[in-house]
Amino acid sequence: MNTLITGGAGFIGTHLARLLLANGQEVTLLDNFLPQVHAGDERLPADLAPHVRLVTGDVADQSAMSAALQGVDNVVHLAAETGTGQSMYEVMRYERTNLGGTATLYELLAKNPRHKVERIVVASSRAIYGEGAYRCEKDGIVYPSARSVEDKMAGKFDPLCPVCGESCETVPTTESAPSQPSSFYGLTKQVQEQTAMMFGQVLGIPSFGLRYQNVYGPGQSLKNPYTGILGIFCNLARAGRKLEIFEDGQESRDFVYVDDVVRATARCLEVTANGCHVVNVGSNERTTVAHVAEQVKSFYQSSSTLEVTGAFRDGDIRHGLADLGQAKALLGYEPQWRFDDGLRQFLEWAERYEPQLDAYQQSLKEMAEKGLLHGRS
Secondary structure (H helix, E strand, O other): OEEEEEOOOOHHHHHHHHHHHHOOOEEEEEEOOOHHHHOOOOOOOOOOHHHOEEEEOOOOOHHHHHHHHOOOOEEEEOOOOOOOOHHHOOHHHHHHHHHHHHHHHHHHHHHOOOOOOOEEEEEEEHHHHOOOOEEEOOOEEEOOOOOOHHHHHOOOOOOEOOOOOOEOEEOOEOOOOOOOOOOHHHHHHHHHHHHHHHHHHHHOOOEEEEEEOEEEOOOOOOOOHHHOHHHHHHHHHHOOOOEEEOOOOOOEEOEEEHHHHHHHHHHHOOOOOOOEEEEEEOOOOOEEHHHHHHHHHHHHOOOOOEEEOOOEEOOOOOOOOEOOHHHHHHHOOOOOOOHHHHHHHHHHHHOOOOOOOHHHHHHHHHHHHOOOEEOOO
């Protein structure tokens, strides 16, 4: 079996390539080595380069995608722009890569009925849920819409029941939850996923849309400030800089370790399930941002101070936690990594590299200039 991984030189792609090679598969990678992600290191890891076929090119370029598809049996479509905040002002860039890249893949398959592709896995995201599921004592399971700037400016960070307006508590979100993305990134992932499900049915290709939660681990870009707070806090703590915590620090995420993510992804290529399926991939654990900051500071014994600022970004959600019942039923998936254990692995790995600070400060400046960052002095 030969599997094409788009975005294959990236964080998840390289981990998945190693696992598939270890399982005896042939692997083809398509990647454009985006400077924001790779920044001066536009090459494959030395342990991978001799063992994979690499096509260097853009996922939205038909000639590059066509070359990458030659002779492959499976496609894992990971290539995407991934910044929630950045997507709110680099709109055409996200449209071109996330939607245009997916359209390129399916147009080529639709025009070539003799293709060999037997299965497709598309990296979707929990971002399509927006705020996700909550439980109201009066109204049961509800799905609040995006929080207003006015409420957040007043320090009211928790969503309210959309029916009665009273407080409610977050609960695990199932795949049947409505799609209510609060960022353009989330909207692109929703359309990517729907495209995969539709063409999977039309072309008769069994397909999975994996709704990854917040993926982290060794190998994630420390240079790209749009890949999440773990890399940001890691860089700041090692440099002894202040760790700014947005909102009240009690916002939380479902951080899922990269080894769990690639196991779930590889299982999609192995199971006998036909048809098209959307599946959450998470950790069964919700971790606050304040806890993350404290753990990072403690691990490095950093002189950094922690400051809960009350500032916030447009497009961010309050809490995230995935229900994993579907993942267990279809894939036999259960997460193996607790957050604190995975975080130690990531922080130990990151010590090999110099802290990267400039890109994060530039990202804050850009968001403030675009009116998407509020309450930060």
